[in-house]
Amino acid sequence: MLAIDRLSRDDLEETAELHHRHLHMGLFPKMGKGFLRHYQDTFAESPYGIALVARDEEGVLGALLGTTWNAKHYRWVLQHRGPELAAFGSLALMLRPHVGYMFASSRLGRYAKGARRYLAGQSDTASPSSTGAPLSVLSHIVTQDRRRRCGVGRQLLEEFRRLARVRGASEAVLVTEEGGLGAPFFERIGCECIACRKGADGRSVREYRLKLDRTLRHDERLSPLDRSHALVRSDFHELTAARVFADAHGINTAIH
Numbered sequence: 379m380l381a382i383d384r385l386s387r388d389d390l391e392e393t394a395e396l397h398h399r400h401l402h403m404g405l406f407p408k409m410g411k412g413f414l415r416h417y418q419d420t421f422a423e424s425p426y427g428i429a430l431v432a433r434d435e436e437g438v439l440g441a442l443l444g445t446t447w448n449a450k451h452y453r454w455v456l457q458h459r460g461p462e463l464a465a466f467g468s469l470a471l472m473l474r475p476h477v478g479y480m481f482a483s484s485r486l487g488r489y490a491k492g493a494r495r496y497l498a499g500q501s502d503t504a505s506p507s508s509t510g511a512p513l514s515v516l517s518h519i520v521t522q523d524r525r526r527r528c529g530v531g532r533q534l535l536e537e538f539r540r541l542a543r544v545r546g547a548s549e550a551v552l553v554t555e556e557g558g559l560g561a562p563f564f565e566r567i568g569c570e571c572i573a574c575r576k577g578a579d580g581r582s583v584r585e586y587r588l589k590l591d592r593t594l595r596h597d598e599r600l601s602p603l604d605r606s607h608a609l610v611r612s613d614f615h616e617l618t619a620a621r622v623f624a625d626a627h628g629i630n631t632a633i634h
């Protein structure tokens with residue numbers, strides 16, 4: 379029977395493998411499974427993180443990582459797990475010089491600046507979701523390819539929604555690759571597309587917003603009208619939220 383649990387350290391081997399195999403956006407998957415285990419564990423340990431695993435009798439079927447207050451989560455990670463991540467990250471980059479070069483040329487300066495800002499307490503802790511509540515971010519969701527379209531992703535997301543809501547978040551944002559498996563899934567369950575742009579590696583990405591105060595959409599399909607309406611929405615708060623999120627994830631936006 380399918381169960382959704384909090385991710386534990388015993389799950390990290392399998393969840394890092396899933397992450398490495400199916401999620402290719404950004405730098406971290408390129409740094410290998412060892413680094414991903416440490417990275418995923420920060421979501422499980424942080425008081426502002428949510429780390430979930432879906433499993434049945436056969437093992438892990440999927441995983442979800444997110445935050446309930448993004449700025450505070452990254453500050454917590456820097457303060458409590460920063461040295462460990464830096465050590466394992468440096469090792470991973472030394473073993474993969476081409477990824478190290480990519481990191482140095484595209485992210486090192488930005489990460490250092492961000493780290494200084496977070497540690498100095500200058501980051502935007504009153505994170506600008508469109509409601510003014512803390513900004514929650516759904517960072518990663520992945521399911522086993524042999525068990526897709528069976529409701530595993532939906533159940534992971536429903537539990538994320540419930541937990542984030544209990545912790546005071548009213549909406550979450552997420553970014554997924556244009557043309558990937560994420561976009562149709564997020565649209566199906568009722569997320570609203572609020573921006574389209576280029577990611578740091580030049581790929582087109584879409585940003586979505588998920589309202590946490592209502593259960594995920596089940597039966598009705600998005601009409602073409604809904605879809606085009608969703609795509610042109612982009613008010614001040616949404617752009618600011620997008621910028622904070624992109625910053626935290628090292629994604630280039632047209633604003634930068």
Ligand SMILES: CC(C)(COP(=O)(O)OP(=O)(O)OC[C@H]1O[C@@H](n2cnc3c(N)ncnc32)[C@H](O)[C@@H]1OP(=O)(O)O)[C@@H](O)C(=O)NCCC(=O)NCCS
Nearest residue numbers: 518519520521526527528529530531532559560562563566
């Ligand atoms: C995206 C992903 C997590 C979806 O997981 P899943 O377990 O297949 O999702 P579910 O079965 O719960 O699907 C929920 C709904 O979305 C629909 N859906 C899921 N994937 C879809 C797709 N590719 N195209 C159209 N509809 C899709 C399902 O049919 C289902 O609709 P229903 O409940 O009305 O029947 C999975 O495809 C995956 O791991 N992809 C690779 C990693 C990835 O791209 N992650 C997203 C970026 S972070």
